[in-house]
Amino acid sequence: MVGAFVVMSVFLPGKFLTLSNFQSMSSQIPEFGLLAIAIMLAMLTGGIDLSVISIANLAGVGAALILTGSLFPQLGGGYGEILVIIVAILFALVISLLCGLVNGFLIAYIEAPAILATLGTMSIFSGIAIVITRGYGITGFPESFLFIGNGTIFSIPMPLIIFIFCVLIMALILNKTSFGFNLYMLGSNPIASRFSGINNRGILVRTYMLSGFYAGLASIIMISRVNSIRPGYGSAYLLQAILVCVLGGVDPSGGYGNISGLVIGIIMLQILQSGFNILAFSPFSKNVIWGLMLILVMVLNFYSSSFSKRPKKLKIQ
Amino acid sequence: MMTNNKNIQIQKIFSQSEVYLLLIIIIYSVFVAFLNPSFLSLGNLFNLSKSSASMGILAIGVFVVLLSGGIDISFTAIAISGEYIAVNVLLASGVDNIFFAFLISCLVGVSLGAINGLLVSYFKIPTLIATLGTLNIFHGLLLTVVGTKAINSAQLPDCFKAFGATNVFTLTGSDGVRYGLSVFTVMFIVIALLTWLILKYTMLGRGIYAIGGDVEAAERAGLNVSRIKFFVYCYAGILAGIAGIIHVSLIRYSNPTYLVGTELSVIAPVVLGGTRITGGVGTVIGTILGVAIITLLNNSLILIGLSSFWQEFFTGLIVAISVSLSSYQSRKSMGI
Helix, strand or coil, X not given: CHHHHHHHHHHCHHHHCXXXXXXXXXXXXXXXXXXXXXXXXXXXXXXXXXXHHHHHHHHXXXXXXXXXXXXCCHHHHHHCHHHHHHHHHHHHHHXXXXXXXXXXXXXXXCCCCHHHHHXXXXXXHHHHHHHHHCCCCXXXXXXXXXXXXXXXXXXXXXXXXXXXXXXXXXXXXXXXXXXXXXXXXHHHCHHHHHHCCCCHXXXXXXXXXXXXXXXXXXXXXXXXXXXXXXXXXXXXXXXXHHHHHHHCCCCCCCCCCCHHHHHHHHHHHHXXXXXXXXXXXXXXXXXHHHHHHHHHHHHHHHHHHHHHHHHHHHHHC | CHHHHHHHHHXXXXXXXXXXXXXXXXXXXXXXXXXXXXXXXXXXXXHHHHHCHHHHHHHHHHHHHHHCCCCCCCHHHHHHHHHHHHHHHHHHHCCCCHHHHXXXXXXXXXXXXXXXXXXXXXXXXXXXXXXXXXXXXXXXXXXXXXXXXXXXXXXXXXXXXXXXXXXXXXXXXXXXXXXXXXXXHHHHHHHHHHHHHHHHHXXXXXXXXXXXHCHHHHHHCCCCHHHHHHHHHHHHHHHXXXXXXXXXXXXXXXXXXXXXXXXXHHHHHHHHCCCCCCCCCCCHHHHHHHHHHHHXXXXXXXXXXXXXXXXXXXXXXXXXXXXXXXXXXXXXXXXX
């Protein structure tokens, strides 16, 4: 991370080390940062959640319908803007929790493989969003709602404040609660965790609900920042979010990874991202670089794990 | 005693998911034919089988990968790369030969598939992450290096158009309309047969089932797991290359942004056909029936009066339901 930072600062001093660049960087981090946390939660249990972006889209569409008054128009009349916004946010979060519940049910109780279950629900959720909006975007939200995505407090962007808050909460959940402890246990060895009296199914359902909840939070920031929602928005985030998880040291087979590693991964990716933006790379070539990085990190992980495993094997022999 | 045996046989038949798929297809076809009698005409059936051939070939590639216990989502990028590079090479070199196009597309397919295979078998990267990475690398490289320009029907080399119009035999209906069995359908059938033969009668094919069932056990039984996995991804790559050429010959238009993003509509029929993503279970027949059901559904959604907006929703629903059913069945068979 430091390396990327230094390289970018040396090569692009006039553009990279500016306050506005840091502000724009820190307003982009929260969106895919929250999505990355959502995917990390699923990865910690040894699964994956491919549906987070669809959940964010569907939740965003739900919130947008209330904000523009298509749903419950009577709210806006008597009670004022603030209530509409609160209801919209709650509605988005409830949708995302329900989506997470569907995922959790399929994975924990039906025992469907997480990849296929969430691949299916990914299509279902974004399909519902497309059917509701007929493929068009919804725009024009109340002015005070846009503060969430665009406002600043002491020149710190509002999304960043929300993000830091969410990261701290997640760190507390993972490190200080029994739920977090059980989550890691489940991820490293599901059979052992079941025999030690952990309710595997309950943990899985709660994990995917929490994952959905963070996707919902991401969607609120997302629609507020760009003042619109369109099904399919943010589909490029999936690769980036998985890349961030892998960069941050989360083991896709479960059990290993922590939030601080993830945050470092997020910041590193964002530094590279804004560097590429300044250099005016095309989105295609950016995708190539993200893909290459993903593979490269996995290959490096393979080598580092095979080196660290070698002495153990000798001992057994 | 006899009746008992018979019962067991009947039970065995009905425990196979293929039978249910076939029943669904028959009931559904009768239903649609009742609404629209021209549906069951030979001409329409030939047409449906022609337009679903490219999806079917891709599905067989995905089927083999799923069977080995992995997943491949980069096949659309491989198909479009093979197709677009072949079209461009043909245009640049002036050679107007469909076999040359197939050769190039398959070469691209097998080399890109080999990259997947290397990452999965040698570096042991989880298949989803590896192919998600390569999906973006392949497609991104294609768009940055080869180009983003679409090639329309007028610019497309003639061999593609001629190939697309080739029929194995042609019949003239009673109303004077000519229709025929497309060469695409025949290729699909040949590839399906070949895959079935490989899976059923070769050491390699049995190995694919074995490593899908239990990698550890397969390794201890003396199978070369890495080599089998490598082959699986190369095979999926070749099939993607073939499917790419068929796709461009069918729609007579070459756009490098096509196909990518439709991964799920190819994975759906495979899963529907009873293939388990955990590996080791699944048949070629099931995959073909799955392709048939998805084709029927997509073609009749509009007939029922649902707009195309619903297509994505239904594809997802089919995947979710069939995954749930097969997981439920496997749990029941294990007696848990």
